Amino acid sequence: VFGNLQSKLMQREIPYRVILPTSYGSAKVKYPVLYLLHGLFGSCDNWLNNTKINEYSESFEAIIVMVEGGDGWYSDSQKVFSNKIKKYINIRMFY
Numbered sequence: 123v124f125g126n127l128q129s130k131l132m133q134r135e136i137p138y139r140v141i142l143p144t145s146y147g148s149a150k151v152k153y154p155v156l157y158l159l160h161g162l163f164g165s166c167d168n169w170l171n172n173t174k175i176n177e178y179s180e181s182f183e184a185i186i187v188m189v190e191g192g193d194g195w196y197s198d199s200q201k202v203f204s205n206k207i208k209k210y211i212n213i214r215m216f217y
Contacts, residue, residue, distance in 0.1 A: 123139065124139055125140075137166050137167075138166060138188065138189050139169070140185065140188070141175065141179045141185070143179075143182075143185065151183070153183060155184065155185045157188075158188045159189065160190075165190060166189055166191075169188045
């Protein structure tokens, strides 16, 4: 799944990528979720373009979420008010 989420906190669209298990939607199962964060100068597409994550994901039943973190080390900016990636990720992923 490729998409963009409009974030009020970040005041912009945030790209994301999700790989769903093949059985997703056909069974009422709670799947574990694996969050993959990209490195500096990367993007959420790095996992899809530079690894075999699609192939690896076929061997286990989990939801894999790849979020866009920009180049800010997944931390909030002290200078750019709308760059609150740490807070954004904490809100979206862990609550």
